[in-house]
Amino acid sequence: MSPDAPLGRGPRVRAAVLAAAIDELSTHGYAGFTVDNVAQRAGVHKTTVYRRWPNRDDLITDALADSVATEIPIPDTGSIDEDLRELARSLVTWISSPPGRAVIAVMLPTAAGQPRPPDPTRHVFRDRIRRALPVVARAVERGELAPDTDPAELIKTLVAPIYLRVLITGEPVGDKTADAAAALALTAARAGLFGRST
Missing domain, CATH: 1.10.357.10 (Tetracycline Repressor, domain 2)
Structure with missing residues (x-):
């Protein structure tokens, strides 16, 4: 698969979105956090994000949990x-x-x-x-x-x-x-x- 190929729906897209969510928090904080920006950072459509995380707080919570568990x-x-x-x-x-x-x-x-x-x-x-x-x-x-x-x-x-x-x-x-x-x-x-x- 080429580096520019779509991420799809598996573990790679989840990891990309969670990493993008942490980057978005680092850059804009909680108040400026948007799902649109996360989707753009991750290279996916925002509907892909909403399919897994119905709202931004669910996404933030999952991203924080993943970061803490990994690091x-x-x-x-x-x-x-x-x-x-x-x-x-x-x-x-x-x-x-x-x-x-x-x-x-x-x-x-x-x-x-x-x-x-x-x-x-x-x-x-x-x-x-x-x-x-x-x-x-x-x-x-x-x-x-x-x-x-x-x-x-x-x-x-x-x-x-x-x-x-x-x-x-x-x-x-x-x-x-x-x-x-x-x-x-x-x-x-x-x-x-x-x-x-x-």
Whole structure:
């Protein structure tokens, strides 16, 4: 198939449209996001987009979920120390990239009178926390963490310092930030602060 051939309806068109949606968010933000522009960027007709995503919020939510899932893989190194460090570093790398900045821009509060991002975008982040829970469960099975460790609380504590700097204080983030967040979460877990009964 030549590079100029139509994308069709399969996985290639889905990937092209989702990538174009992230590019559109990066360029125009949520308020300026249009399906027409996404279709043009992806090289498809807008009816192709609407066939899969009935409205722009469905498309945005799917694009965000795809970006997060692709760029922040769930590690399984056999060590909770390494798993948390890799998870935090992947988050920092992604959050500093154009797709990550686009996602964060959607999540930020909008000015008065501007369109509000769809609530389902928040589910993207809740789903990512849910998908990371096995990292903690495996550590419990290996005896690295106490059996009553609450996986969700540990993962939230891991990502919180990173999002604080990006969303609240506007500080730069890097590997040092990621490593400190991982060490903080692990220290708290080993101190029993995430016990389900506490």
